[in-house]
Amino acid sequence: MDESIYLDEARDPLIIAEDWMKDGKDVAIATVVETWGSAPRPVGSHLVIDAEGNFHGSVSGGCVEGAVVTEAMDVIGSGKARMLEFGVADETAWQVGLSCGGRIKVYVERLG
Amino acid sequence: MDPYVLKTLNEERRARRAAVLVTDLGDGRDRIVREGDHVAGDLGAAIANAFRTGNSQSVEAEGRTFFLNAHLPRPRLVVIGAVHISQALAPMARIAGYPVEIIDPRTAFATPERFPDVALHAEWPQDVLKRAPLDSYTALAAVTHDPKIDDFALKAALDAQCFYVGALGSRKTHAKRVERLLALGAGADQIARIHAPIGLDIGAASPAEIAVAVLAQTIHAFRSRGLEAKGAVA
Numbered sequence A: 001m002d003e004s005i006y007l008d009e010a011r012d013p014l015i016i017a018e019d020w021m022k023d024g025k026d027v028a029i030a031t032v033v034e035t036w037g038s039a040p041r042p043v044g045s046h047l048v049i050d051a052e053g054n055f056h057g058s059v060s061g062g063c064v065e066g067a068v069v070t071e072a073m074d075v076i077g078s079g080k081a082r083m084l085e086f087g088v089a090d091e092t093a094w095q096v097g098l099s100c101g102g103r104i105k106v107y108v109e110r111l112g
Numbered sequence B: 001m002d003p004y005v006l007k008t009l010n011e012e013r014r015a016r017r018a019a020v021l022v023t024d025l026g027d028g029r030d031r032i033v034r035e036g037d038h039v040a041g042d043l044g045a046a047i048a049n050a051f052r053t054g055n056s057q058s059v060e061a062e063g064r065t066f067f068l069n070a071h072l073p074r075p076r077l078v079v080i081g082a083v084h085i086s087q088a089l090a091p092m093a094r095i096a097g098y099p100v101e102i103i104d105p106r107t108a109f110a111t112p113e114r115f116p117d118v119a120l121h122a123e124w125p126q127d128v129l130k131r132a133p134l135d136s137y138t139a140l141a142a143v144t145h146d147p148k149i150d151d152f153a154l155k156a157a158l159d160a161q162c163f164y165v166g167a168l169g170s171r172k173t174h175a176k177r178v179e180r181l182l183a184l185g186a187g188a189d190q191i192a193r194i195h196a197p198i199g200l201d202i203g204a205a206s207p208a209e210i211a212v213a214v215l216a217q218t219i220h221a222f223r224s225r226g227l228e229a230k231g232a233v234a
Helices: A013-022 A065-078 B003-014 B041-053 B084-096 B125-131 B147-159 B171-183 B207-223
Strands: A027-036 A046-050 A055-057 A082-086 A103-110 B019-024 B030-034 B057-061 B064-071 B076-080 B100-103 B119-121 B138-142 B164-167
Touching (some): A013 B003, A027 A065, A027 B064, A055 A065, A065 A082, B041 B064, B076 B147, B084 B100, B138 B147, B138 B207, B147 B171, B164 B207
Parallel strands (some): B076 B100
Antiparallel strands (some): B019 B030
């Protein structure tokens, strides 16, 4: 159980995003904005991504991060935010599904 | 996200101050709302709810969709007194999501054997609170019965606007305490915030039952933050 009352600066996605920005990197921030059924990460969780595809944090505990990172790199390029939706894994989309049976909506935006 | 908004949000989070990040999901514009800032209408009501519950959510207001990301500091409970009640209170509070710190300069009481797995300070509250100041996301329960140990911490908790301040002792004990706190410079309205006798009135008899009453009162105080001022809570 994490019991610190202070931020874990080395692992906090929003602190890392700010650090990356200060280093002159282009950054995208992905946020879970809605969940239905059993979802691995709560609403408000973040994944932050840089233009090389490095990332910190999580929006699903590993199930859909790969797809979010790919989309985020497009968002960094275009500057246009996107809303992504992920549902139960099926045969055609097993790589980016949530095997737990839930659905999540992830908002991906560029920093700046 | 606006870089300045991110910077401001991180500053607030580092300082253990609550903030809600409001993002318009239609056009991507965002802003920070601090606790106590006035926001009108349905959006304001939803933001007030986010501060109270700590829950983030999407809301429809003014014909637009907003995402409210609530960033609340983790609440904690500081207990003055490494006594029998504290032994029961520490594990229960931790399970409920309130990490506990115990302060008691009496080294016979504040031993790791009596308090395994708890942040324990065998020091005077004056010294500990200088290093780790109280804030509005901290609850303080003073349970030593000893004015030399309790009084300073109680005054500090009132000054720091701790969301909960409780003190063990009968009404008669508390009446004397009120006199001492007035002498220390506390205002009467500040002193009225102290819950004494401590704990919800559930007829608690044993130290463990008193711990339940104190924890329940702490949770109630946390979840009704900001409502007391409007008279919505008795």
